[in-house]
Amino acid sequence: MLEVSHLTRTFGQLKAVDDVSFDVPTGQMIGFVGGNGAGKTTTMRMIMGLLAPDGGTVTWNGRPITREDRAHFGYMPEERGLYPKQAIVDQLIYIARLKGMTAAAARAEATSLMERFGLGDRLKDKLEKLSLGNQQRVQIAAAVMANPIALILDEPFSGLDPKAVDQMAGLLAERAARGVPVLFSSHQLDLIDRLCDGLVILSEGRMVADGTKDELESRGRLRHRLVVDGDAGWVRDFPDVRVDDVDGSTALVELQGPGAEQALLTEALRRGSVHEFAIVRPTLSEIYREVTA
Numbered sequence: 528m529l530e531v532s533h534l535t536r537t538f539g540q541l542k543a544v545d546d547v548s549f550d551v552p553t554g555q556m557i558g559f560v561g562g563n564g565a566g567k568t569t570t571m572r573m574i575m576g577l578l579a580p581d582g583g584t585v586t587w588n589g590r591p592i593t594r595e596d597r598a599h600f601g602y603m604p605e606e607r608g609l610y611p612k613q614a615i616v617d618q619l620i621y622i623a624r625l626k627g628m629t630a631a632a633a634r635a636e637a638t639s640l641m642e643r644f645g646l647g648d649r650l651k652d653k654l655e656k657l658s659l660g661n662q663q664r665v666q667i668a669a670a671v672m673a674n675p676i677a678l679i680l681d682e683p684f685s686g687l688d689p690k691a692v693d694q695m696a697g698l699l700a701e702r703a704a705r706g707v708p709v710l711f712s713s714h715q716l717d718l719i720d721r722l723c724d725g726l727v728i729l730s731e732g733r734m735v736a737d738g739t740k741d742e743l744e745s746r747g748r749l750r751h752r753l754v755v756d757g758d759a760g761w762v763r764d765f766p767d768v769r770v771d772d773v774d775g776s777t778a779l780v781e782l783q784g785p786g787a788e789q790a791l792l793t794e795a796l797r798r799g800s801v802h803e804f805a806i807v808r809p810t811l812s813e814i815y816r817e818v819t820a
């Protein structure tokens with residue numbers, strides 16, 4: 528398990544990362560979310576030892592992380608790590624050799640990964656000859672080569688088409704299923720929602736929320752949707768109800784007191800038929816907007 532505790536980093540007057548603490552447990556995929564400049568890349572660089580923190584610690588399996596641990600991490604940096612003018616296969620082999628793989632095993636893994644991504648015939652090409660999306664697939668392949676013990680990926684899905692997103696998501700999920708902790712940043716909340724066991728939300732350097740989606744949902748506003756026969760406008764005058772929206776026969780409301788649920792339903796039934804009365808869980812986008820507002 529990777530643990531980040533009270534990490535802090537300032538650049539001049541700016542607190543880019545301010546007392547950030549979270550875990551990336553064994554076998555879990557954790558999404559790292561936050562607006563531009565929130566501090567995600569800076570945090571990842573500190574995890575990887577590329578930037579010294581002003582305060583706080585990074586631990587791996589309960590002890591301070593070492594250079595040797597990090598050497599076995601798979602890291603995809605924001606600025607991307609591979610060389611445009613070198614052959615793909617040579618770079619993938621080089622990276623795997625650094626992590627202790629034999630040349631033959633590295634070549635076999637590079638070939639198998641590239642074939643899996645439909646790039647089996649591009650192995651000897653220079654990276655720059657590939658489209659940007661395909662270059663991105665190679666960058667992800669580089670991070671997962673040689674069985675990394677953890678994956679730290681800075682916006683691995685940006686610029687990928689939906690099919691490539693599915694392929695890469697499948698690849699990361701496989702690694703997580705083998706026990707690898709995976710931390711990746713993304714602005715695509717739908718993807719985080721689909722892939723992640725948990726998420727960490729940063730805003731202006733500070734951690735504003737973390738937990739599983741269920742945990743975050745339960746902290747958010749819970750609303751009910753009521754669909755009746757006629758006009759639902761009467762809910763506006765009903766006690767213990769805060770109306771978010773009424774559109775014809777549909778009302779979206781927040782119930783404010785114990786028993787408000789039963790009282791509202793009873794009143795709706797007294798007035799006619801009820802077609803729907805359901806809890807509306809907040810979407811991840813709504814939770815995100817709420818905690819970063």
Ligand SMILES: Nc1ncnc2c1ncn2[C@@H]1O[C@H](COP(=O)(O)OP(=O)(O)OP(=O)(O)O)[C@@H](O)[C@H]1O
Pocket residue numbers: 538541543561562563564565566567568569570
């Ligand atoms: N080397 C640096 N020197 C000065 N300021 C920096 C440096 N690196 C980052 N910053 C500043 O720290 C803040 C956090 O930046 P960071 O790149 O970590 O954010 P981010 O969450 O990754 O953003 P994005 O989603 O835009 O990539 C920003 O205001 C950025 O300008």
